Each structure stands twice: as structure tokens, then as C-alpha cells.
Amino acid sequence: MSVFSLDPSHGNPSLQKQWISYYVPPVDEERFPRENIHFPEKADNSHGAWAWKCSIVDKKAKGGKLQGKTFALKDNIAVKGVPMLLGTNFIKGLVPDCDATVTTRILNAGGKISGKSVCENMCQSATSHSSATGVVENPFAKGYSAGGSSSGSGVLVALGEVDGAIGADQGGSIRVPAANCGIVGLKPTFGLVPYTGSGSNEPTNDHLGPMTRTVLDNAVLLEAISGNDNIDDRSFAAPAPSKVPAYSSVKDLPADKPLKGKKFAVIIESLSTPGRDPRVTKSFKLAVSRFVELGATVEEVSIPIHSKGAAIWTGVSKGGGFLAKTSGSFGRRGHQMLGLNSLIHPMGQENWDNAYSATKNVYLNGLYAVENFPLLLAKATNLSRQLRDAYDAALEEYDILLTPTLPYVATSHAAPDATPLEQIAKQIGLTSNTAPFNQSGHPALALPIGMLEVLEGPGVEDGVKLPVSMQIIGKWWDEMAVYEAGFLWERSNDWKQM
Incomplete structure (x- = not known):
């Protein structure tokens, strides 16, 4: 009934009774056969971005948005x-x-x-x-970060090895690699893309979204994957797939002053995030000025709580992430990945010994928070609503809000023998402008806007340049x-060229 390579009961007779009614949703493997499943050879994985390769297509395909x-x-x-690592x-x-x-x-879309x-x-x-499989290299310069956690998706798209990819964003994990890799990445409105069948850290942060080389390709991919699936309760407010807007119609916008009458605003607090490189702010302001040339008015707006957004996210993601890992997400309608759940909980010594420092951070911080600040998660949840209300208030006056996606260009990789603090230091302040929108749920697009020379790492003497990105935020839906x-x-x- 199940194709887990590992019995969900782990061979324990006392647990096997719990799995008698284990339901596995059917998959049409005759129409969508899994072919050529293999772990990639190093020669076929130049940047370490492939986790597993395969070939799956609709054998009865009759066209579709994604055909070819x-x-x-x-x-x-x-x-x-296909193994999940x-x-x-x-x-x-x-x-x-x-x-x-x-x-x-x-697959249904062709x-x-x-992989x-x-x-x-x-x-x-x-x-x-x-990643346990090794570093993922930046597509513009090896030795530098591709961003995370959807690192492989960003690199494969940037290199042209695939036309598009799906990332998962729970604090910036689509937009950070999109920014570092010079591609387009969208964190959609919370629930627009169903999360069914995807590994979660904390369910109120969960977003799946498209990563592509162009905005139009991104819009087409979103059309194909969005809409309520009547399984994941996060998607219940989303339109039915047949009623998803034709996002790709943006290609028909006029050439002359197409944004005339639109009001955009830069969030002032987004320009003073921790670790900010002033060159990024300069590039961002230049990019924003181009909207004026397209007919939009651009102003500044102060949203003070934006500067606390990452801290609010931390209160939810650490406490909620810990609880989700130790007891499973509860009170939700959807599909539980029981095989994954059974491998995470109960946790054994071998799990802990093999845990990455960030995973230990979630467990230790989460346990500390639950024991010493039992109301923190509830408070942070309500502050998330306040955060959303603040953005909504600004979006009543403005059509679009703008921020730099990241405060600095990609950093060099941590050394193989780096301490946990040295590893974490490479991302201080990195998600200050992305994580708040995971908590508020607003759609946020990372768009490449320029290139800047690196300030550290192996490419300094060679004048290596890496991408800069702008974040475009809109109303829910x-x-x-x-x-x-x-x-x-x-x-x-x-x-x-900017």
C-alpha cells in the first residue's frame, strides 16, 4: 500500500496497529510513469544543485500551459x-x-x-x-552563496538547466535564492498555492511558489499551480483553479506610460535593516526611479512595525516550529506526510547527532520558549495580525509597496570547519525584509535590478559582481x-547592465 522504503511503524508491533488504516492517495503511474530515477553524478551536477534526477511526463498529454x-x-x-533528502x-x-x-x-499542464x-x-x-549533499554554488561565481533554502531551485533556473522550479518560502526561502541567483521568485498570497504533500517547518509560514528567469514565465507557472485543492486548509480561501486570474495577460500591457495613475511607496524602515550595504540602497533607489518613467508616482511610507517583522516571525517560527516537529501540526485539515512525521518524531540520539546547527537552534530555542515563555507563540501570532493590518492600511493608499529584497549581495560560503556561530553569521539580517511577509501573508516578488562587486571572498581581486534584487509587494490575492x-x-x- 505504501512505497516507503521504511515501514512507518519502524517494525514495532505496538505501533503497527496504528497504521492499519494508513491511507495513501492514489497516483496514476501509468499516465505519469517515474523514469530514470537516479542520484546525479558529479559531472552532471556542476553547481551541486540537483538532489535527485528523474523524468516524469504525461504520457497522454494534449498540450497545456507548460507543454514542452x-x-x-x-x-x-x-x-x-523519488527519494526526498x-x-x-x-x-x-x-x-x-x-x-x-x-x-x-x-504534470497535468504538460x-x-x-528532478x-x-x-x-x-x-x-x-x-x-x-545541505548534507554539499555546498550549492552561486551561478555567477563559485565560492558564493546561492541563497536558501530553495538554493537548488534558484541555481538550476539561473543556469538554464530547467525552465522553472518550485520553491518553498517560510521566511524568504524563495526570494533569497532568487535574489542571489538573479532570477524572479514569487512568494504568493498565503494559501494561493496548496501546500499539500510538502514538508513543513511551521504551517502559518508555509508558501510554495514559482521561480523562473522572467516575470512572464513566472506568471504562467503560477497560473498552472494555483487555486484551492480542497485538501489543504491553507488554500480554502483561494479561488478554484478554473477561476485563477490570467496572470500572463501582463504581456499585453501598453508601451506608453503603462503605470499611469498607479501609486507606489517605498517602506522607509526597509532601508535601515541590519547589515545593510549602502550600495544596495543606491541600486534599489535607482531601480525605483524607473517606475516613475513608466508613469507611476513613487513616495515613501513609514510602517514602523516592519522593523519588528523579523522578530515577530522568530516568535512564531521557533516556538511553532518546535511544536510542529515534536507533536505534528494539529487542528488542520489536509494531508499528513506520515512517513516524514515518523522519521522526525520521536527523535533519537542519531537524529540529534546528525542535526545541522540551525535545526538544533529550532529545537533548543523552541523548547526554551515553550517552557519559559508559554504565551510567546500566541502573542507573536496576534502581532502577525497587527503586522498584516499595518501593511493593509498602507495598501489602501498605495497599489504596491517596495523594499530591497536583501540588505547585501551574496556572501562567500562558511568554511567547512566553521563553528555554528560562524555559519549563522553569514546570514545576519538577511531576511529582515522577507520574513515579515511570511507572517503577513502578502504576495511578494523578488526581481533582479542590478549587479554589484563583492566585498569579500574569493572573487574580490577579480572584481566579481553578483545580483541585487528588489521586492514588490501587493494586496492579498x-x-x-x-x-x-x-x-x-x-x-x-x-x-x-545596472
């Missing part, structure tokens, strides 16, 4: 029969027995799934040196406005 295009899925997304040795031997909703939708992209260790690093702004900016500018 190839895709990679972040390795926390289930593909039946989650970038870690914390758990081992997981082979999913079902397909995630996004997996099915890509797309080809070429799984490396996920940073348990989705808990914003840099790309944490208004991905169309976000895509319009991104598409028009992209159409009018050559970011690699």
Missing part, C-alpha cells in the same frame, strides 16, 4: 517513488508514497519534471552551504498588480 517545459521541485515536495542527515530513507498537489498540476533540487538542511538555512509592476520594469530595463 522542464521543471525542478525543491526537495521538500513529494514525488512518489530534505538536504539533511537528520532523517534518512524517506521515499514519498504520494505526489504533492503542485507535482500533479505541473510540464516535465526533471528534485537541493533543499538546504531541513529548509532551515538562508545560505547554501548547509492581487498577484496581478505585482506581476504588472515587475513585468513592466523588466521589459524596460536591462538589469545586468
Whole structure:
């Protein structure tokens, strides 16, 4: 009934009775056969971005939005029969027995799934040196971070090895690698893309989204994967798939002053984040000025709580992430990945010995918070609502909000023998402008806007340049406005020359 390579009961007779009614959602493997499943050879994995390779296409395909295009899925997304590594040795031997909703939708739309992209260790690093399979190299310069935790997805798209990829974003994990890799990455409105069949850290942070080389490709992919799936309760407020807006219609926008009448605003607090490189602020302001040339008015708006957004996110992600790992997400409608759950809990000494420092951080911080600040999670949850209300108030006056995506360009990898603090130091302040929107749920697009020379690492003497990115934020369910702004900016500018 299950194709787990590991009995969910772990051979324990006292547990086996609990699995008698274990339900496995069916997968049509005759129509969507899993072929050429293999771990990639080093020669076929130049940047360490492939976690596993395969070939899955619809044998009865009759066209579709994604016909002829190839895709990679972040390795926390289930593909039946294809091992899921989650970038870690914390758990081992997981082979999913079902397909995630996004997996099915890509295949139904005519797309080809070429494999799984490396996920940073348990989705808990914003840099790309944490995966158990090794570092994932920046596509512009080896020795530098590709961002995380959807590192492999960003690299494979940037290198052109796939046409698009799906990332998972719980604090910036789509937008950080999109920014570091010079591609387009969208964290959609919370629930627009069902999370069914995907590994979670904390369910109120969960977002799946498209990663592509252009805004138009991103819009097409979002059309294919979005809409309520009647399984994941996070998606219940989303439109039915048949009623998802035609986001790709942005291609038909006029050339002359297409943003006339639109009001954009830069969030002032986003320009003073920890670790900020003033050169990034300068590049961002130049990019924003181009919206004026397209007809929009651009002002500044103060949203004081934005500067506390990352701290609010921490209160939820650490406490909630700890509880989710030790007892499983409760009070939710959806599909539980029981095989994954059984490998995480109860945790044994071998799990702990193989845990990455960020995973230990979640457990230790989460346990400390639960025992010493039992109301922290509830308070942070309510502050998340206050955060959303503050952005909503600004979006009543403005069509779009703007921030730099990241405060600095990609850093060099931590040394192989780096201490936990040295590893974490590589990402201080990195998600200050991304994590708040995981808590508020607003759609946020990372768009490349320029290149800057590195300040440290192996490429300093050679004048290596790495991408800079702008974040475009819209109202809940208004991905169309976000895509319009991104598409028009992209159409009018050559970011690699800025």
C-alpha cells in the first residue's frame, strides 16, 4: 500500500496497529510513469544543485500551459517513488508514497519534471552551504552563496538547466535564492498555492511558489499551480483553479506610460535593516526611479512595525516550529506526510547527532520558549495580525509597496570547519525584509535590478559582481498588480547592465 522504503511503524508491533488504516492517495503511474530515477553524478551536477534526477511526463498529454517545459521541485515536495533528502542527515530513507498537489498540476499542464533540487538542511538555512549533499554554488561565481533554502531551485533556473522550479518560502526561502541567483521568485498570497504533500517547518509560514528567469514565465507557472485543492486548509480561501486570474495577460500591457495613475511607496524602515550595504540602497533607489518613467508616482511610507517583522516571525517560527516537529501540526485539515512525521518524531540520539546547527537552534530555542515563555507563540501570532493590518492600511493608499529584497549581495560560503556561530553569521539580517511577509501573508516578488562587486571572498581581486534584487509587494490575492509592476520594469530595463 505504501512505497516507503521504511515501514512507518519502524517494525514495532505496538505501533503497527496504528497504521492499519494508513491511507495513501492514489497516483496514476501509468499516465505519469517515474523514469530514470537516479542520484546525479558529479559531472552532471556542476553547481551541486540537483538532489535527485528523474523524468516524469504525461504520457497522454494534449498540450497545456507548460507543454514542452522542464521543471525542478525543491526537495521538500513529494514525488512518489523519488527519494526526498530534505538536504539533511537528520532523517534518512524517506521515499514519498504520494505526489504533492503542485507535482500533479505541473504534470497535468504538460510540464516535465526533471528532478528534485537541493533543499538546504531541513529548509532551515538562508545560505547554501548547509545541505548534507554539499555546498550549492552561486551561478555567477563559485565560492558564493546561492541563497536558501530553495538554493537548488534558484541555481538550476539561473543556469538554464530547467525552465522553472518550485520553491518553498517560510521566511524568504524563495526570494533569497532568487535574489542571489538573479532570477524572479514569487512568494504568493498565503494559501494561493496548496501546500499539500510538502514538508513543513511551521504551517502559518508555509508558501510554495514559482521561480523562473522572467516575470512572464513566472506568471504562467503560477497560473498552472494555483487555486484551492480542497485538501489543504491553507488554500480554502483561494479561488478554484478554473477561476485563477490570467496572470500572463501582463504581456499585453501598453508601451506608453503603462503605470499611469498607479501609486507606489517605498517602506522607509526597509532601508535601515541590519547589515545593510549602502550600495544596495543606491541600486534599489535607482531601480525605483524607473517606475516613475513608466508613469507611476513613487513616495515613501513609514510602517514602523516592519522593523519588528523579523522578530515577530522568530516568535512564531521557533516556538511553532518546535511544536510542529515534536507533536505534528494539529487542528488542520489536509494531508499528513506520515512517513516524514515518523522519521522526525520521536527523535533519537542519531537524529540529534546528525542535526545541522540551525535545526538544533529550532529545537533548543523552541523548547526554551515553550517552557519559559508559554504565551510567546500566541502573542507573536496576534502581532502577525497587527503586522498584516499595518501593511493593509498602507495598501489602501498605495497599489504596491517596495523594499530591497536583501540588505547585501551574496556572501562567500562558511568554511567547512566553521563553528555554528560562524555559519549563522553569514546570514545576519538577511531576511529582515522577507520574513515579515511570511507572517503577513502578502504576495511578494523578488526581481533582479542590478549587479554589484563583492566585498569579500574569493572573487574580490577579480572584481566579481553578483545580483541585487528588489521586492514588490501587493494586496492579498492581487498577484496581478505585482506581476504588472515587475513585468513592466523588466521589459524596460536591462538589469545586468545596472
